[in-house]
Amino acid sequence: MKEANYRPTVAAVKLDAIKRNVQNLKAYLKENTEVIAVVKADGYGHGDVETARAALEAGAAMVAVATPDEALRLREGGISADILVMGPSPEEFAARALQENIIVTVSDAEWVANTAEELQVIPGKLKIHVKVDSGMGRIGLRSEDQLHSLLDAVDRHGRIEIDGVFTHFACADEPDPSRTEEQFRTFMKFVDLLPIRPRLVHASNSAATLLYPDFALDAVRFGISLYGVAPSPYTNTKLPFQLERAMTIETELAYVKLLPKGSQISYGGTYETSEDEWIGTIPIGYADGLRRGLGGHEVLIQGKRMPIVGTICMDQCMVKLSHELPIGERVTLIGRQGEEEIKFEEWAAALGTIPYEIMVSISKRVPRIH
Numbered sequence: 001m002k003e004a005n006y007r008p009t010v011a012a013v014k015l016d017a018i019k020r021n022v023q024n025l026k027a028y029l030k031e032n033t034e035v036i037a038v039v040k041a042d043g044y045g046h047g048d049v050e051t052a053r054a055a056l057e058a059g060a061a062m063v064a065v066a067t068p069d070e071a072l073r074l075r076e077g078g079i080s081a082d083i084l085v086m087g088p089s090p091e092e093f094a095a096r097a098l099q100e101n102i103i104v105t106v107s108d109a110e111w112v113a114n115t116a117e118e119l120q121v122i123p124g125k126l127k128i129h130v131k132v133d134s135g136m137g138r139i140g141l142r143s144e145d146q147l148h149s150l151l152d153a154v155d156r157h158g159r160i161e162i163d164g165v166f167t168h169f170a171c172a173d174e175p176d177p178s179r180t181e182e183q184f185r186t187f188m189k190f191v192d193l194l195p196i197r198p199r200l201v202h203a204s205n206s207a208a209t210l211l212y213p214d215f216a217l218d219a220v221r222f223g224i225s226l227y228g229v230a231p232s233p234y235t236n237t238k239l240p241f242q243l244e245r246a247m248t249i250e251t252e253l254a255y256v257k258l259l260p261k262g263s264q265i266s267y268g269g270t271y272e273t274s275e276d277e278w279i280g281t282i283p284i285g286y287a288d289g290l291r292r293g294l295g296g297h298e299v300l301i302q303g304k305r306m307p308i309v310g311t312i313c314m315d316q317c318m319v320k321l322s323h324e325l326p327i328g329e330r331v332t333l334i335g336r337q338g339e340e341e342i343k344f345e346e347w348a349a350a351l352g353t354i355p356y357e358i359m360v361s362i363s364k365r366v367p368r369i370h
């Protein structure tokens with residue numbers, strides 16, 4: 001049964017934009033470099049199964065998520081392609097991963113040794129990607145000794161196949177290339193130590209994919225830019241191909257009134273009309289991801305920017321209208337109307353954060369319309 005949606009607030013996701021981003025990326029990459037579509041955190045808020053399917057249809061070779069549960073959600077949603085869990089997986093997940101053909105990230109010999117007994121009774125081999133910490137300082141092995149112990153453990157285990165090896169860049173979206181170059185050199189030293197080069201050696205996130213084509217190796221893990229958003233303002237000035245934004249957030253005027261000069265608006269009365277003002281109320285608030293810090297920020301109505309006035313409430317907020325407008329008038333919070341466009345980056349700058357955080361904080365209450 002279709003869920004009811006009696007509120008006009010929606011996040012529309014253009015799956016064609018995601019497909020075109022993958023196609024343009026593939027045209028830009030060397031022929032033998034695969035695309036791993038990163039769809040963790042519910043596809044950066046765009047819907048994990050839907051975006052995974054779109055990316056795979058457009059030519060991505062596999063998908064990646066952060067957690068075992070995210071991988072299982074994709075399998076339940078009918079995604080049959082290879083899935084890599086990039087974050088840590090507990091040892092108890094090993095058997096399920098093998099049964100579901102999910103690839104896990106492993107960075108220590110102990111994990112391998114501790115899963116040996118359980119995996120003996122299940123047919124097939126568990127595929128792993130070995131994680132090297134080349135400078136991110138998050139997960140991954142950092143020494144040659146650790147790598148050798150892990151390789152020995154894999155040999156003893158007998159039911160594990162090293163399908164890939166990867167690392168993650170910490171500063172690829174910044175102008176100074178030195179740390180990224182150093183991380184790449186460190187990573188390649190580890191790759192050279194492997195007795196057999198695995199099927200997939202990969203390092204690049206979106207920023208590195210866009211700025212360092214020579215680091216693409218066998219695959220790139222394309223996350224934020226799959227959804228048409230540049231990883232940083234610097235990256236945005238260096239794009240080798242155009243990115244197409246996939247998400248727009250829209251609602252409608254739910255209530256409109258003319259308030260006399262001197263009227264206070266919303267909690268705390270922080271805004272007071274300085275003349276007779278047309279004020280519209282829109283049904284979106286901080287429980288939807290429109291953070292309170294965006295008070296004073298703008299929305300688009302009839303192709304014009306109009307400011308949010310007063311404190312943003314949990315479910316609603318008020319907009320100062322340029323003139324009387326009808327209930328039901330379309331209001332764009334993220335997206336384009338005519339010549340004007342409001343991007344996630346604009347919200348991120350206003351809130352002193354990054355577009356990633358904004359994208360994943362559009363809450364579940366906002367229906368995704370694909």
Ligand SMILES: Cc1ncc(COP(=O)(O)O)c(C=O)c1O
Nearest residue numbers: 038086168205206221222223224
């Ligand atoms: C290990 C790993 N690879 C790839 C990505 C994708 O990064 P981006 O969204 O910057 O492309 C992430 C996301 O943070 C990640 O954690």
